[in-house]
Amino acid sequence: MLSIKGLNQFYGGSHTLWDIDMDIPTGSRTCLMGRNGMGKTTLLRCVMGLVSASSGSIQFGSDDDAARLDLRKLSADARASHGIGYVPQGREIFSQLSVEENLRMGLIAKRERPADALERVYTQFPVLKQMLRRRGGDLSGGQQQQLAIGRALLLQPRLLILDEPCEGIQPNIVHEIGDLLIRLNAETGLTVLIVEQKLPFARRVASDFRILDKGRAVAAGPIADLSDEMVRHHLTV
Numbered sequence: 001m002l003s004i005k006g007l008n009q010f011y012g013g014s015h016t017l018w019d020i021d022m023d024i025p026t027g028s029r030t031c032l033m034g035r036n037g038m039g040k041t042t043l044l045r046c047v048m049g050l051v052s053a054s055s056g057s058i059q060f061g062s063d064d065d066a067a068r069l070d071l072r073k074l075s076a077d078a079r080a081s082h083g084i085g086y087v088p089q090g091r092e093i094f095s096q097l098s099v100e101e102n103l104r105m106g107l108i109a110k111r112e113r114p115a116d117a118l119e120r121v122y123t124q125f126p127v128l129k130q131m132l133r134r135r136g137g138d139l140s141g142g143q144q145q146q147l148a149i150g151r152a153l154l155l156q157p158r159l160l161i162l163d164e165p166c167e168g169i170q171p172n173i174v175h176e177i178g179d180l181l182i183r184l185n186a187e188t189g190l191t192v193l194i195v196e197q198k199l200p201f202a203r204r205v206a207s208d209f210r211i212l213d214k215g216r217a218v219a220a221g222p223i224a225d226l227s228d229e230m231v232r233h234h235l236t237v
């Protein structure tokens with residue numbers, strides 16, 4: 001679904017991502033892990049076109065898709081409309097806009113009737129329907145996260161990328177978000193790429209893991225192969 005090869009990225013003179021090779025299989029729920037500051041958000045932002053890579057390739061499309069897209073040639077907007085949904089770290093809800101207005105911001109590139117797309121999201125997140133007129137800033141952290149995920153799902157992505165969606169959210173909502181990702185993946189085949197530092201969540205929700213350490217991809221495999229040794233070496237603070 002996503003194939004990254006030889007990717008390097010710099011912030012000014014600071015070399016942040018080093019020769020990253022990483023495959024995200026179609027239909028997987030892959031958890032990108034690593035300690036703080038190791039480059040996880042930067043890698044997601046390279047995929048979304050929000051920071052530019054200095055070299056390497058990022059290909060997107062089904063594994064048997066002859067017409068795979070070279071994402072580095074597309075603008076950030078075009079990447080979203082080609083089927084990549086993104087829930088950024090910190091959610092980026094417009095706090096002065098209503099829930100409905102926040103959702104409509106996700107529909108800008110949509111050809112389908114907005115009402116149908118919105119109804120689909122309300123079915124997945126009934127709490128959003130009850131709160132349509134509330135301001136985004138008045139929602140709890142968990143409700144804001146559901147709003148951010150709902151907004152990303154409006155364009156019916158094939159790949160959903162989430163950056164630490166459970167940060168600052170109460171445990172029962174964290175559990176619900178995990179259930180939602182598992183259900184969407186099972187029912188619609190949505191491929192999920194998630195940055196998450198909480199091990200129990202990763203072990204419950206992910207099918208696969210990838211680890212970044214000091215800007216390098218150092219370990220990968222099915223989540224069942226994530227060993228205590230890898231955790232100690234690359235993840236424990």
Ligand SMILES: Nc1ncnc2c1ncn2[C@@H]1O[C@H](COP(=O)(O)OP(=O)(O)OP(=O)(O)O)[C@@H](O)[C@H]1O
Pocket residue numbers: 011014016034035036037038039040041042043
């Ligand atoms: N806009 C920026 N300009 C300069 N340096 C940056 C910028 N954003 C991040 N960095 C640096 O790049 C490195 C990787 O940061 P990044 O946020 O990608 O890591 P991360 O693994 O997502 O960390 P966290 O878990 O804390 O979000 C860090 O050293 C960080 O300080």
